[in-house]
Amino acid sequence: MPPAADNRAIERIAARYPGRFHAGYARGKLRHDPVFAAIADWLEGDDQPLLDIGCGLGLLGQYLRERGWRGAYHGIDLDAPKIAAAQAAAAALGGFDCVTGTVPPLPPGAGHVALVDVLHYLPHESQQALLREAAQRLAPGGLLMIRNVLRAPGWRFRITRAEEWLIRSLGWMRAAVRHYPTRAELEQPLRAAGLEVEVAPLWRGTPFNSYAIVARRPGSRQAGGVAAALPARGSDTRSVADR
Numbered sequence: 001m002p003p004a005a006d007n008r009a010i011e012r013i014a015a016r017y018p019g020r021f022h023a024g025y026a027r028g029k030l031r032h033d034p035v036f037a038a039i040a041d042w043l044e045g046d047d048q049p050l051l052d053i054g055c056g057l058g059l060l061g062q063y064l065r066e067r068g069w070r071g072a073y074h075g076i077d078l079d080a081p082k083i084a085a086a087q088a089a090a091a092a093l094g095g096f097d098c099v100t101g102t103v104p105p106l107p108p109g110a111g112h113v114a115l116v117d118v119l120h121y122l123p124h125e126s127q128q129a130l131l132r133e134a135a136q137r138l139a140p141g142g143l144l145m146i147r148n149v150l151r152a153p154g155w156r157f158r159i160t161r162a163e164e165w166l167i168r169s170l171g172w173m174r175a176a177v178r179h180y181p182t183r184a185e186l187e188q189p190l191r192a193a194g195l196e197v198e199v200a201p202l203w204r205g206t207p208f209n210s211y212a213i214v215a216r217r218p219g220s221r222q223a224g225g226v227a228a229a230l231p232a233r234g235s236d237t238r239s240v241a242d243r
């Protein structure tokens with residue numbers, strides 16, 4: 001369970017959504033998905049701008065603000081109703097903007113990039129193009145923080161596929177799954193772009209085959225490199241309560 005301070009932050013974010021559905025979704029997602037705390041940890045002390053591709057309701061930007069991150073947050077998503085909800089919820093936050101759009105291509109800019117649970121909605125060729133563009137967009141020391149299901153044998157992958165079928169059938173997800181990437185398909189273009197890459201499970205408390213793929217452009221920030229940003233190999237990342 002998240003600590004009390006996190007619970008208060010989560011309640012503040014959920015209260016910004018007028019509808020019960022979005023408020024409940026925001027609360028559940030922020031309480032149970034470890035990716036938000038993980039990204040806040042990775043960005044700690046680095047306020048370079050963040051492009052959040054497939055930002056949905058803009059939860060990541062709002063959570064980062066609650067954790068004290070002060071960089072400019074730019075979200076982009078093809079789902080116009082979700083973007084409208086994100087804009088309304090974060091209207092009072094400075095340095096926060098979300099736009100409706102389909103990627104690739106990416107909007108211009110430099111800094112960090114987040115891709116949380118988005119890549120499998122793109123066909124293989126578009127995934128590769130997006131990874132190459134995202135790599136070019138990283139500033140020195142910038143992080144490309146991917147969380148995605150990976151194609152692999154085993155029950156976690158089967159459960160993830162079933163969940164994707166369910167959320168698409170319920171109408172929550174407008175985009176259909178196009179291609180589940182393998183770990184090698186994600187790592188190869190990032191290493192070819194000269195990035196340092198680390199991969200680790202990021203599924204704490206969930207049954208999904210979710211992994212963090214964190215790539216760093218060599219440069220001034222984070223003396224420890226990307227390995228220092230990730231949990232120990234083989235673990236499923238620190239819990240929110242472990243911070």
Ligand SMILES: C[S@@+](CC[C@H](N)C(=O)[O-])C[C@H]1O[C@@H](n2cnc3c(N)ncnc32)[C@H](O)[C@@H]1O
Binds near residue numbers: 054118
């Ligand atoms: C599973 S949701 C994740 C939302 C958000 N990243 C989060 O973790 O809360 C995936 C999002 O990616 C968006 N998406 C899928 N394909 C996209 C594309 N080609 N361009 C922009 N957004 C896309 C969907 O509309 C959806 O909001």
